Amino acid sequence: MPTFFEKKQLVTPGELLAEGDYLPGENTYIENGKIYASRIGLVDSDNKKVNVVALRAFYVPKVGDIVIGTIVEVGFNGWTVDIDAPYTALLRASDVLSRPFKPQNDELSAVLTAGDLIVAKIASYDRAHDPQLTVGEPGLGKITRGQILRVTPTKIPRIIGRKGSMISMIKQETNCQIILGLNGVILVTGKTLEEEELAIESIRKIEEESHTSGLTDRITQLLKEKKPIKVEETQQ
């Protein structure tokens, strides 16, 4: 039951990772008892499970995920939403209006129209059906202000950090509200433009240097360095 990789080694699709008593984890597959990588990424194993942290992937919907999407079309009884996934999502009118929806009374484009951005939760999704969204929870719904940035979906866990340490630090240091869409879309809302820019800069840094150690320290440093402008403001 040998393995054929070093920790954090860069692997390409088709590279043999392990043989025998191991389990295929993320971005790997098993054939004839041999585990191969299926995406470019960095290998890692915990216990008997071999994982590849993909450097390039796309978002696959999962029930319960918070995502940020763009309305692409207003339909008869709902909206079509682009969530940067292989499938477009649907948002039903009755879900948004929170009362029975009557086509003769309600003009859907007055509520949400093409181009609007929404924070939503995946309500249902399976192989046979397109994902359905819901906005019927606090914190979800139309985005009215803030800035949007896009990162590779696989980097989102790194931005969150261990038990949310990284993201809560950025939130605290920049006084920004940050909503991480698991589809790789991030919404940053701050009181001032400078604060938003600082939050975006640190998220970009995390994305670029996501697979390095000591990243938290460097982000702390970045936030501290840029902060004086803000301290002066509060002192005035």
Next chain:
Amino acid sequence: MNEKSEKLIDKKGIRGDGRKADELRPLKLQVGVLSNADGSAYIEHGKNKILAAAFGPREMHPKHLAQPDRMVLRCRYHMAPFSVQERKSPAPSRREVELSKVIKEALEPALFLELYPRTGVDVFVEVLQADGGTRCAAITAAALAIADAGVPMRDLVVACAAGKVDDTVVLDLYDAEDKLGLADVPVAYMPSLNAVTLLQMDGILKPNEFEKALNMAMEGCKKIYEIQKEALKTKYMVVKEVDE
């Protein structure tokens, strides 16, 4: 046809472009060259210059082409009007339609089609300059473009041709050998899984010659595979070095 072919290999066994019988043409591969595509690759295989771009998986358009149980792979192989000596009409020719199909079928076994039903992956191959063996170079580049798009794959697909010129079995035919030679055997191959995904033959070979050509092409594929893996890693290595 045969009168000219005598000149293709000299007495020392050196071919028209200075190579030995089992030698590949110089190869250069680059990944992520196009910013508007989800994944892309560029290959220079001898005088061949080919761009490949991949999109998806995304919703199929037109919608009726979507399959309820699997992902659909679409390929378009196209030669630029300036890719050959005589201007080639940009309209898809019979040959291009056939090669599109052949490339699609060579790449399909590498993908997990059943994972993303109702979606499609599009691959566009644009031949900028052709010098024989474009289908093989196109497959090599297209596989890289798909991997760069983040689509899960069983293995990268590599392709290489072997053939017969002046009674000698040779590797990686260039344009003149392709046209004046006696046979051409393009092979696409997944080295890690030891699986052949494309095998064609144009011309006539004896069984033992065919076997020799197939083995030679597979050896050539393995050499290209190493360059292919390196090219894919290089794109992300740059990112890795920044933080070290």
